[in-house]
Amino acid sequence: MNRAAIYARFSTDLQNERSIDDQLALCRTYAEREGLNVVATFDDRARSGGSVMGRDGLLHLMDKAREHEFDVLVVEALDRLSRDMDLAGIHKRLSFLGIEIRAVHEGVVNTVLVGLRGLVGQLYREDNAHKVRRGQAGRVKKGLHAGGLTYGYSYVPGDPGKRLIAEDEAEIVRRIFREYVDGQTPRDIAHNLNRDSIPPPRGRAWNASTINGNAQRGTGLLQNELYVGRLIWNRVRMVKDPDSGKRVSRPNPKGEWRTVEVPDLAIISPELFEAARERKKARTITHPSHQRRPRHMLSGLLRCGACGAGMSSNGKDKSRRIRIRCSAATESGTCPDPKTFYLDTVETAVLDGLTTELRHPDVIAQYVQTYHEERRRLAADTNARRTRLERRLGELSREIERLINAIAKGHGDPAVLGPQSTTLNEERKCIVAELDQVPAATGVIALHPAVLARYEEQLNQLQIGLAKGIVAGDSESAEAMRDLIETVTVFRDPLRIGGIEVEIAGRLTALLGENAFPNGVKGVWGKVVAGEGLEPPTPGL
Structure with missing residues (x-):
């Protein structure tokens, strides 16, 4: 008995949860009548048929199809799969995998039917869009609104x-x-x-x-x-x-x-x-961000510890020291603690904290450990993928050999077995090509010396910048700093020197996590991929 999967979908213009259940029931009845064994169901709720993107059910279905978990796909109608010309692409991929599409109301699907339904579906969507626009234009002409509600x-x-x-x-x-x-x-x-x-x-x-x-x-x-x-x-x-x-x-x-x-x-x-x-x-003037590079080392990186909003320059005092203030306090007055800080105090705290903490042995050890763990994980994924492909390649080779032997011995109709052999051979070629792109099985990859060398180079640049005393216009030192930092959150702390505490978020702990900093400078790092300055790309991983 052939294994069957069922796919159902209702679109955003038909918000009816019952529609999915009704489609599944109809398809199950069809499968029973046709002697099919339903092994999986997939659905997309409130998803347009105009694109395959955002349709997790369909994408999951295609993944399972590549794993050869079913032989027949049953749908109520072809427009459940797609109302676009990409229906042909879905049909082509499933046909390549040896999976037959059957529609309850149309039977076994062929290339002609797919082409017609895809074209009709796309024309229907485009025509419907034109009708909606025409209707909106008519409403506007009468002084009616065709959009959302305006304030007032x-x-x-x-x-x-x-x-x-x-x-x-x-x-x-x-x-x-x-x-x-x-x-x-x-x-x-x-x-x-x-x-x-x-x-x-x-x-x-x-x-x-x-x-x-x-x-x-x-x-x-x-x-x-x-x-x-x-x-x-x-x-x-x-x-x-x-x-x-x-x-x-x-x-x-x-x-x-x-x-x-x-x-x-x-x-x-x-x-x-x-x-x-x-x-x-x-x-009206051109926004400064379109006119010049960041003026200061931390421009665009500062965050308010009280509300999380950005922080920006708030003028200078009599001694020309730059003040910074929460943008939410400046823009809308909504910050619960609208404190003003001196920019140079924040910069000094950040530089002192980083150069001390980033050289701590525990930080480097944690970096190396995390690097190895990630490389082991990536290697395991790659090895599993290669094993799966090699297993399928062996199955195909044996099946092709069986068909060729059957034809040679006159045990089957060459007109039937020949095309089957050709289809299997096409899949075999694709897998061979895919295997060429998958790295060979490997053990744990050692930490490349250039990684720590580059890391040390970044810290040396920071030390040089600190010795100079970073000022506006020192773009080289500022860029070195920005290579390591994503954000700096500033908290008021009267007990500390300068009255502040900083929380630094950047690329290092994207690999290490919050435990990387043992001496109190926190790491709350938003990105999960290391920046260019810390880890060079490794081809194939």
């Missing part, structure tokens, strides 16, 4: 697309525009709104970006022309990345925008809106 407005129950001014939020919109025109910055405005406990459009707090937005996309409260009774639609379009399956926003040319006057939805006067726009134009 409310839905009209039973009348989709219709909006009403929400007076409580509208008053906040007017306040934001007035304060901005009066000279306050978006940061100041956000800070004041959070201080007054005004709920934001989304998230937990107001931020400057909520008010400012993006000039190219026309986002942000200060750039939303709906507040002066002008509805603009089709600024952006959503396209699906064929590799990731994710929808990506792309701005449309201005000539494709659709503008409709909706004076009944105006919240502020055109004069106030234009005044805000003119002030914004006068203040």
